[in-house]
Amino acid sequence: MGVENVDYHSIAEKNSKDSQPTPAAPKGFGARHVQALILFISITGMFSMRAQLSVTMVAMTSSNISDAIDLCNDVDKENYVNNGSSVDHNKTEDNKTTAKELYIGNCTDHQKTILSTWSPYRTYKWNKSTQEMILFSFFVGYTSMTFPMGIIAQKYGGKLPILVALAVNGVVSLLTPWIPIFTGWIGVCVCRLLQGLTQAALFPSIHTILGKWAPICERGRLSTYIYSGSQFGTILIFQVSGVLAGNPTFGWPSIFWLCGCVSLCCFCLVAWLGAASPQDCASISSEELLYIMGDGIADLSSKKRKTPWKQILASTAVWGSVVSHIGSAMGYILVLVQTPTYMSKVLNVDIKRNGLYSSLPYLAMYVMTLFFGWLSDMIRAKNIMSIRNIRRTANTIGMVVSGVFLVVFGFVQSTGLAVVMLIISVGLHSGVHVGFHINQIDLAPNYAGPLMGMGNMMANLMSLLVPVMVTNIIQDDTNQRRWQILFIIIAVIQIVSNLLFVIFVKAEVQDWNYYGDDDIDAEKHPLKERSTSLFEEKDTSNGKAKNES
Template sequence: MAGRNVVYESVPKDEKREELQKPPERPKGLGIRHLQTVILFICLTIAYTIRSQLSVLMVAMVRVQDPHCAFPDGTRNISEGCVDPNANISRWNIYRTYDWHKSTQEMITFSFFVGYTSMMIPMGLLAQKYGGKLPIMFALAVNGVISICTPWIALLGGWIAMSVSRLALGMTQAAMYPSIHTLLAKWAPLRERGRLSTYIYTGSQAGTIIAFQLSGLFAGSPILGWPVSFWLFGSLSLLSCALLGWLGVASPHQHPSITTEELAYIMEDGAVDIVPKKRKTPWKHILTSKPVWGLIVSHAGSAASYLLILTEIPLYMNHILHVDLKRLWLVQEYFCSRSAL
């Protein structure tokens, strides 16, 4: 009896039977969370096209300098009898080339990443306070307007205005990843978070590939020219901003047509707080964590290599390998016509 009493006394008096509760089943078919994933993928893809296009278009915007016709600072020496390619066109014609030295080109390209790195943490705080939707819309709107105006910015303000515009692009695009993280924390269930995150973040590679191909096509086209690339991707940025404002929602609870089953599936395991809680950031533990510093070092090396290839390969192909953009466009057109036959 004593042993039996011990056994019965060890049983909890207040049994909640949590182990018997089944988690919500995944709703069949595509849901609102998948729609948000597609929208964020489109927004990130367009953002990366605007980020990457200048690396290719810089080759078309800058004329090949003759060492005998240029001063050490990169300006043209007309007294030597050198011909200015822009002499026979109107001063308001945006279809022109510029005498930008290599160091000037790198200053313009580098300006984007100065703004990007300086605003990453502030944009993360804004996304945490106001949600992820509004910062992304603001970034896409600013990027679209600046991209469309870039040919006139270069014409009227020169390389300094171009550097300032690229700085503004970087400062606003710093909102993309923190805002996407914020939206994923609200929309992605724990069991699908890795998969949905992968779908969205693939937009960075897709945007880079699209920008390199289309920018090279426009820059080498004798009809369209390099300004068309800025206009196209700028217009797409404004359209994606409107798409996010129309169909994007900051939280599942704010969506008017989400089903009860999908909402319960997203909310399972405490993945999302119904009422956002203010939490303290454990800075001491973060800054003293060896895995955190290992991730920082590895990501810094990966990012440095990626950005070096992103910004320098078009110039390397043009100046070192002597790959002409116009000739490359004609080769692509030839193979496309042959494949159609």
């Protein structure tokens, strides 16, 4: 049984003089690590779902029955000529039907299934504009709900929104291969829209949970460990989808079915072991609870706080983080969604190698995310650099240096060198995870969810300009010069947004983090007194439970 109805105030840690010494970290694998692992697995599943269509779209639209007929017409025509007949199958619709029947007659059973009108394995003839609408319908739903989801996470805790997202995404993914058979591309857009609407809760909910669970001395490691699931999920889906889509037995629908099953398994895991805050966790020890409370900046009580929107909107530090979030999101979404197309059309990479090459940069990003998290905590622990300068430096690496390598990626001709440039660019972009991304928790752990919701909404709203840019700049997918222009524009956006972050960033907890406290002086109460009463109540509740049993 978790601790219930405990109302105490957090300690204002405005400077080192007022702060209480943080208790030593408990040894071993604690409850906070279990929560981090659960969130890592969940975000891995969600990002697999988010990125799956980037590679799957190539397989879904690589051929269709009409193209198969056109391709086999010449073969059938040659066969007729060799057999003493001379029939042109392209003259009439009847002859096209004859060609189709002859082609299907020579197909294997699996190929016949693929060519069947009612088969989920069939492919579709969608033009570039339609494909872009399908790909970005997810981000339309995601953008429209990310701000409300931040408020919901703040009010109800982070666990419930994550459960809803996992359940909806799992069911929708399982049904997606059959949807276009009956509704066409519009139905696929609706499916992706639903997934985006519910996945909008992911980041605000995780930020809310981190604000409760992550001690400040472990914030870099825990947050980057959890959010590295976004790269890990992308790596997995690029690898697996390339293999499955290129396999004649499984085909592209199996990608959706696999992701759907994984999402529902994650739902069960979060429902069973997930906890929105330490007080809701049945297995947390008193020692670990004291350690988490030791930072004293996050309110672990069950009381509901009003969000200080006036103070938030007036904060230049918040807006610096938001602007950087916008630049980062535009660059990340461009690379995530358009890289497979660039690899296929400009570098002429086949679908199997495309999945491998597209996943390698995210493997680098996964490793570098963990490295940046460890490095930032180490630098802070040894007082080598202030938290503010850590955020500035990491963000600059993730935005400016990464943007430069993205531009170089667009100019090289060699496939191998291009992949190396992309790996470096995406890998270094992970610096933002200990830059603006974690800075939202630095500013106000009690309102990390709404801050992430607001920043994520604006970032993804501006990211909707990316498909517009792609459509207007890239009329021909094979024109490398057009891609170069696009990459340069994105790099400039990242550089400018990082400059604003460097100017306005702050790392200390803001006064409005404690908005709504009735007794600000209570924040100065000794940690020991508060923790003792808390543990006494926990022991009392456990004793009552034993007596009842």
